[in-house]
Amino acid sequence: MLRKLLVANRGEIAVRIIRAARDLGIATVAVHSDADATALHVQLADEAVNIGPPAAKKSYLNIASILKAAAETGCCSVHPGYGFLAENAGFSDAVSAAGLIFVGPSGEAIRLMGDKVAARSAAHAAGVPIVPGSMGRVEGIDAARPILIDTGFPVMIKAAAGGGGRGIRIANTLSEFEQAFPQAQAEALAAFGDGGLYMERVITRARHIEVQILADGRDAIHCFERECSLQRRRQKVWEEAPSGALSPRLRDELCTSAVRLARAVSYSGAGTVEYLYDEDADRFYFIEMNTRIQVEHPVTEMITGLDLVAEMLRIAGGEPLRVRQSDVTVTGHAIEVRLNAEDPARDFAPFPGTVESLRIPGGPGVRFDSMLYAGYTVPPFYDSLLAKLIVHAETRDAAITRLARALSELRIDGLKTTKPLFQALAADPAVRSGDFHTRWLEGWLEINASRLSPNPEP
């Protein structure tokens, strides 16, 4: 078992990790920037170390500062949380090179899954369905044409050296393709000095479904799926488990394919294999594997009764998986909503400020993971996530009703938050019937923007 853990993160996830460590009797060290000296994670940890100025680059992304804090406080291990350095292979390597345990996979596994092409190849090799497309780079249009048989239209042409949405073209017909391919090649060469392209089928209407994995480097199990189709600008806002869209047979195929991938790469720790599910075709496709604990992990914890962060810490401490696949079962339905410091009535403009007073929802089946306290000033330098409200009930229907109940109890005075969005969604018939896809919310927001002003509080 780990003896002393440095938590290389801030906000609600730092609080979450400190809680899990303390439950296991592991001593904790928080790190913080100048802007976070009064943060909750600093208050709750056994010790705290200032690692630099507010800019994340100079503090939470400063590997040298973090390793120095770990050495000075005698830590034997580091948990990266999510975001910041969590999927930085160099950080995992640096932690190991310093003689410390990284609570997560090896740098090698992070590097493999961080490389889109390598990850796609690894998934394909493990028998995980991938989005139909080229198996690697396509150098010319003569090599590209036969791939269209697999992809069909619309097809996406991507620069191999691109990223973050840059260098992407979509062709709807063969003639568009004949025109777009050479253009994309010339553009990629000009922009990135590399004319290599990839091709992939465009899946226009899909659900986002992901599988939670736990693995110890020798064996791997799944903890079923989460559905995260309600997204705004590709950011998840509402996550739930299980997905209402999967048949038992497809759920089994999906989850076992994720386990095959984790085993194939000798994965260790908690991870998530993300898929697109094309409901009309009843097919799922691998998108990527996230090699960290995810924001939405609590919905899995609520339906399985597992403590995923505690399991990560046990695995990092050298224990084999404690849970067998047959021990993981689903009870009821859970939903998580992300309360961000954003004003939904003003196109989700960020809203940092001071929490004047706080009323946290409670009662059966309600969990509130947060770094908020009355009097806390939310700094403007980091992510806008303030809290995650998670509800659990016997059925999906009852969970939505419970979510509306818990939201009516929640009061965060002094800040604008995304609470009105979730009140409106919980009351929406399409959400109630589970009839949505990854682009549904953006359309809904265009029609329903006027409903997102805060309601008078009871």
Add this chain to the structure above:
Amino acid sequence: MPAIHSPLPGTFYRSSSPETPPFKVEGDAVAVGDVIGLIEVMKSFHEVKSEVAGTAIRFVTDNEEPVMAGAVLAELS
């Protein structure tokens, strides 16, 4: 002396990315509506447009410095 204030709390940037030149260099003339920098608030970027005009700008806040809402970013003469 007219001043340009930060409309929001956050981090001040003088250019749109590390690879691009600054919106304004010391001594540049500024017209009303000119962008003089960006404020990053919770990972979203907002342009800072001058509400005043002047013949020469002098920056008071450095690139990548944290600022409070209302802080003076630059002065004009």
